[in-house]
Amino acid sequence: MSTGMLYGGDEIGALVFDPGHHSLRVGYAQEDTPKAEIPAVVGVAPDESFKVEPEVKTEDGNVSSKPSQNKYYIDTTFLHVPRANMELHSYMKDGMIENWDMFEKILDYSYEKIIQSESQYHPVLFSESPWNQRQKREKLTEIMFEKYKVPAFFLVKNAALAAFANGRATALVIDSGATHTSAVPVLDGYVISNAVVKSPLGGDYLILRAREMLDSLKIDLTPAALISAKDVVREKDIPRCTRKKLNFQPSNSWMTYMMKRTVQDFQQTVLQVAESPYDERFVSNIPSVHYEFPSGYHQDFGNERFKLAEGLFDHAMLGAGHIAATSAGMCDVDIRPALYSSVVLTGGNSLVQGFSDRLSRDLQSRTPGSMKLKMIAANGTVERRFGAWVGGSILASIGTFQQMWMSMQEYQESGKSQIDRKCP
Amino acid sequence: MASGVTVSDVCKTTYEEIKKDKKHRYVIFFIKDERQIDVEVIGARDEEYDQFLTNLQAGGAGECRYGLYDFEYTHQCQGTSEASKKQKLFLMSWCPDTAKVKKKMLYSSSFDALKKSLVGVQKYIQATDLSEASQEAVEEKLRATDRQ
Numbered sequence: 140m141s142t143g144m145l146y147g148g149d150e151i152g153a154l155v156f157d158p159g160h161h162s163l164r165v166g167y168a169q170e171d172t173p174k175a176e177i178p179a180v181v182g183v184a185p186d187e188s189f190k191v192e193p194e195v196k197t198e199d200g201n202v203s204s205k206p207s208q209n210k211y212y213i214d215t216t217f218l219h220v221p222r223a224n225m226e227l228h229s230y231m232k233d234g235m236i237e238n239w240d241m242f243e244k245i246l247d248y249s250y251e252k253i254i255q256s257e258s259q260y261h262p263v264l265f266s267e268s269p270w271n272q273r274q275k276r277e278k279l280t281e282i283m284f285e286k287y288k289v290p291a292f293f294l295v296k297n298a299a300l301a302a303f304a305n306g307r308a309t310a311l312v313i314d315s316g317a318t319h320t321s322a323v324p325v326l327d328g329y330v331i332s333n334a335v336v337k338s339p340l341g342g343d344y345l346i347l348r349a350r351e352m353l354d355s356l357k358i359d360l361t362p363a364a365l366i367s368a369k370d371v372v373r374e375k376d377i378p379r380c381t382r383k384k385l386n387f388q389p390s391n392s393w394m395t396y397m398m399k400r401t402v403q404d405f406q407q408t409v410l411q412v413a414e415s416p417y418d419e420r421f422v423s424n425i426p427s428v429h430y431e432f433p434s435g436y437h438q439d440f441g442n443e444r445f446k447l448a449e450g451l452f453d454h455a456m457l458g459a460g461h462i463a464a465t466s467a468g469m470c471d472v473d474i475r476p477a478l479y480s481s482v483v484l485t486g487g488n489s490l491v492q493g494f495s496d497r498l499s500r501d502l503q504s505r506t507p508g509s510m511k512l513k514m515i516a517a518n519g520t521v522e523r524r525f526g527a528w529v530g531g532s533i534l535a536s537i538g539t540f541q542q543m544w545m546s547m548q549e550y551q552e553s554g555k556s557q558i559d560r561k562c563p
Numbered sequence: 564m565a566s567g568v569t570v571s572d573v574c575k576t577t578y579e580e581i582k583k584d585k586k587h588r589y590v591i592f593f594i595k596d597e598r599q600i601d602v603e604v605i606g607a608r609d610e611e612y613d614q615f616l617t618n619l620q621a622g623g624a625g626e627c628r629y630g631l632y633d634f635e636y637t638h639q640c641q642g643t644s645e646a647s648k649k650q651k652l653f654l655m656s657w658c659p660d661t662a663k664v665k666k667k668m669l670y671s672s673s674f675d676a677l678k679k680s681l682v683g684v685q686k687y688i689q690a691t692d693l694s695e696a697s698q699e700a701v702e703e704k705l706r707a708t709d710r711q
């Protein structure tokens with residue numbers, strides 16, 4: 140059985156890209172996990188090697204300065220090194236690709252370093268947010284066919300992929316990522332766009348709150364990349380670490396990003412969502428978690444663990460349970476029972492300890508009496524974090540799916556707007 | 564968005580034999596070679612619901628299936644002492660939690676094709692475990708639409 144396209148008798152695997160605010164997941168279809176998870180930021184620094192070049196004389200004799208040349212730094216190993224004048228840029232906005240030039244740098248890198256093969260040989264499946272705009276979908280289609288010369292292309296809503304990967308064609312998908320949490324009703328594999336509800340409370344919000352708390356405790360958050368050595372100190376003692384000697388000041392954007400990563404590790408290790416609305420009296424006897432920062436400072440965290448995470452649920456309008464119920468309520472009465480009985484949980488931030496139990500409880504109390512609530516949350520962290528990617532990986536490798544692609548020929552004949560017909 | 568998997572004619576004729584002729588009680592469908600939905604088992608008219616469940620799960624915990632069933636129950640009309648016999652056709656997709664993601668993906672993304680081919684089914688049910696597929700659970704779902 141064929142699992143890919145045939146080119147000159149060779150079977151060529153399709154590629155799957157799943158862009159998010161936290162990272163871009165990229166890899167080969169049919170594989171269980173993405174080949175790489177690339178942070179969704181690009182480091183840009185002036186390329187020193189160009190500075191020494193002489194000025195160029197133009198035909199009319201004017202001296203024009205050479206266009207400034209930049210060097211780009213992509214992926215953890217290159218980003219996590221302090222560099223003079225390196226600024227970090229995000230290319231995502233509101234769940235959609237915003238800065239195409241930066242995004243192309245990431246794609247170039249993906250083909251060159253991760254896939255290590257030429258783009259013209261591999262069909263490409265992209266996931267997209269449920270509210271992606273028409274003009275952005277067409278732009279991506281154009282870039283993939285024109286610049287990368289892909290033989291075939293496909294776009295699928297990430298929520299539909301996550302629902303399918305969890306065995307449901309109809310579901311209410313709760314996706315909690317870095318910058319937002321969304322409730323997305325999917326009916327027979329298609330998103331009901333006008334009933335999607337979003338909240339800005341995701342992983343980044345937890346990082347922000349954790350950062351405020353850590354700052355108020357005056358905890359040193361120097362990122363590991365700036366520390367060359369540290370001594371062992373007693374709990375809560377002032378850390379003794381040696382900072383790397385740099386002859387420049389790292390940019391603010393780099394410092395912000397690196398400190399965010401530091402707090403993110405803290406957040407993922409320490410935070411937990413309480414089973415029911417947070418009440419200091421009940422959680423005081425829950426075990427605390429010991430955490431050591433890159434500086435060597437360490438201490439126990441108790442109540443804070445729950446207090447910080449509570450923000451994901453206790454907000455009257457933006458809590459995860461509330462947006463789920465609101466979204467279901469915006470759908471036709473006839474399909475509501477099917478949605479409540481198929482709540483699919485996905486996204487990295489849903490892995491915060493206790494998230495699924497709390498959502499389940501919260502939503503139970505909002506489920507209409509005549510309906511049954513059933514929550515489906517993959518146990519594996521890979522499936523939860525990469526739910527959409529995994530779904531895309533399988534879809535793109537199904538034999539019969541090969542006829543669904545938008546081909547290069549179709550693009551040449553009908554143009555980029557064809558994507559709206561092929562992938563509604 | 565769909566997988567492109569098609570539905571064999573046998574599925575449709577078997578369905579008509581149940582719907583029109585009441586010839587069988589149920590039918591189990593499977594996806595053959597990842598290409599086409601086909602008939603796996605046909606249940607005789609006098610078979611019990613348990614046999615349907617057994618056949619639905621015959622592939623083992625790692626497998627998914629579809630099942631169509633001609634379900635009968637008695638309906639008590641409100642305010643009267645009369646009870647009427649009801650017959651309803653339901654179509655179920657069976658994707659247990661234990662199934663491989665690949666199977667879940669294949670079956671869920673092909674369900675719509677089957678739904679569209681079998682015209683006249685009264686209820687669609689997605690089930691991942693017996694709490695959703697049992698006779699009681701199914702009956703409850705079918706009755707829910709009677710009350711309106």
Ligand SMILES: Nc1ncnc2c1ncn2[C@@H]1O[C@H](COP(=O)(O)OP(=O)(O)O)[C@@H](O)[C@H]1O
Pocket residue numbers: 158159160161162163315316317318341342343403406407485486487488489490491492520524
């Ligand atoms: N094991 C984990 N525990 C808690 N949070 C996690 C875990 N893994 C990832 N996250 C959080 O999930 C978020 C990223 O989720 P993801 O679904 O990848 O987002 P996006 O689609 O926006 O890239 C980040 O905020 C990250 O901190």
